[in-house]
Amino acid sequence: MDYEPPFQETYKSFLQNSFDESEDKNLFMVEECELPLINLSQLNLEQLGRDKCIKEIAQAARQWGFFQVVNHGVPQEILNNLQYEQKMVFHLPFEKKAEEKFLNLSTNSYRWGNPEATSLKQVPWSETLHISLADISRMDKRNSLRSTIDAFGTTASTLAQRLAEILAQSLGIESNFFRENCPPKSSYIRMNRYPKCPLASKVFGLVPHSDSNLLTILYQDQVGGLQLMNDRRWFKVKPNPKALIINIGDLFQALSNDAFKSIKHRVVSPQGVERFSAAYFYCPSNDAVIQSYTEPAMYRPFTLIEYRQQIQKDVQDTGDKIGLSRFLLSNNISPKIVSNS
Ligand SMILES: O=C(O)CCC(=O)C(=O)O
């Protein structure tokens, strides 16, 4: 199919070597989890109902770092349109998607695989359109993808801010942080397509990672494949067509001083069908300072730009993101510990 990125050719040598690797049947044999499902219409109730809902959200963020919401305020029609538009755009010829100025977006908005991978386990067998909301205005006004992601971005942004404020409030903070530091244009929409994969037991659709933002709002189709880590075990998330999945990102973990955790998750490649998902990444502006709310702080204050640069450097040097632990304050005393040993 001419829309397929050249996975097979590009990763030919990895694929050939993979015959020696054992198949990881455990990828599929994981248990299904019942993610907390929260009805956000309770937030419109009287104080008691509202407080109960806030408690449910905070507890889910503490226990799982992941939860699902219904009556979330993002109209189903927008989600349906998004799925349709997403399919259309990914089914354009690969050459077109790979063009420097595809959809007039910033360079590198369209991505697939991993150019830096040194083994099959580092290759995500998927393609993505990673769109900064600041870029939407660059797209052709007549393009229906533009109006759809604009509508998704606007409604998801309201939901993200609402949830972020509720989560902050549950920690005892009346916070203007999000209003002041998260202008809509600093967030992203990431659309993912997972082609059916010939070696699904050996190649991830998306390799295990945590999200480097404040919060993620995810809409997935019915195929399934998303798995998350809880208590050192992987669980699969059953698709729910009415629900959006919310997960805590690294920056919220730091803000909350580890009260909420940014959980590792991955996508197992689909075998017989392609899979689509779309995520809204709620981010502060690049220079907003991320600082723990409570004392003693686990992490030193840092900005999003610093965080991204550190990740980029670590990925280049080690092949791994490393992430928040780079900013742990206890790291400052580690040289002493080393010299004593
Ligand atoms: O496709 C999914 O279900 C997960 C996507 C994801 O984790 C991401 O885009 O960061």
Ligand SMILES: [Fe+2]
């Ligand atoms: Fe993710």
